[in-house]
Amino acid sequence: MKHIGIAAVTAEGAAITYKYICSASEQVFGKHTHPEISIHGFSFSEHMNFGPERLKKWQDLLVRSINKLEATGAQLVICPSNTPHEVYEQVCKKINIPWLNIADEVAKVAEQKQYKKILLLGTQFTFNSAVYPNAFEHLAAEIVIPTDEEQVLVHSLIVDELVSGVVSESAKQAMQGLLSKYAQQGVDSVILGCTELPLIIDEALTQLAILDSTKILGDAAIKAATN
Incomplete structure (x- = not known):
């Protein structure tokens, strides 16, 4: 199984997704079994930049978060937050592991x-x-x-x-x-x-x-x- 990285934006979104992956994995891999998972998240306040620089800020945060996840061994990454996918293409050009688009x-x-x-x-x-x-x-x-x-x-x-x-x-x-x-x-x-x-x-x-x-x-x- 590959190591999944979760680039967290909100605590609720990341927690719901983490719990779901763990429980749903049992239907695939057997009881109590799921892929290795790492989560990284900056303070949500960092993402609350809704000014003219928001896209640049979101891009920077996601690249940094995904790079940290890669450093832990993550082989693919998801971001359980729809809004930041506005910078998906820009971020993908700056990371080394695949990011699944929600x-x-x-x-x-x-x-x-x-x-x-x-x-x-x-x-x-x-x-x-x-x-x-x-x-x-x-x-x-x-x-x-x-x-x-x-x-x-x-x-x-x-x-x-x-x-x-x-x-x-x-x-x-x-x-x-x-x-x-x-x-x-x-x-x-x-x-x-x-x-x-x-x-x-x-x-x-x-x-x-x-x-x-x-x-x-x-x-x-x-x-x-x-x-």
Whole structure:
């Protein structure tokens, strides 16, 4: 098995992904067995640079984090945070180990499931970036983006609550209402394009099929670790 590196951005996203890889690996390798895993993360405050230099800052942080993971022996890396994938191509040019792209992995599953009209949820940076449009450009599927007001709501729930592990009933109700609205408009599935969203969105909350980027990335990492 290959050594998996996790370039952490938020504690919640990294923890959920780590726990999922360990538990899901048992279905592949046997009880209590999983690949070697190393995690590195700078203070989340370092990633909270939302000014004009944010992309340069994110790129620098990811390169440094991945290099540290490589130094521990990691042979492949994942970043369980959708937003920083905006600098994926730039970072890949500066690292020596493969980085699995979370959006590409989600697109593969969406294609296999033949979803046609897919709602995207995430931070405003993810809504406004080309991360998911680029990943889905070869598919016959429509990506649906929430209204500006809904984007602000989802972003604030993520940044103000979920990244700190805060799970409120009001947040669940807000998401349930939003998902119900889009289900009535013909959407067949939803991308949880933020690795903390599974804290408040699951099959019990919505009739939509869920593309959980956290679990999908974890499954891809397990598969890559076996090759």
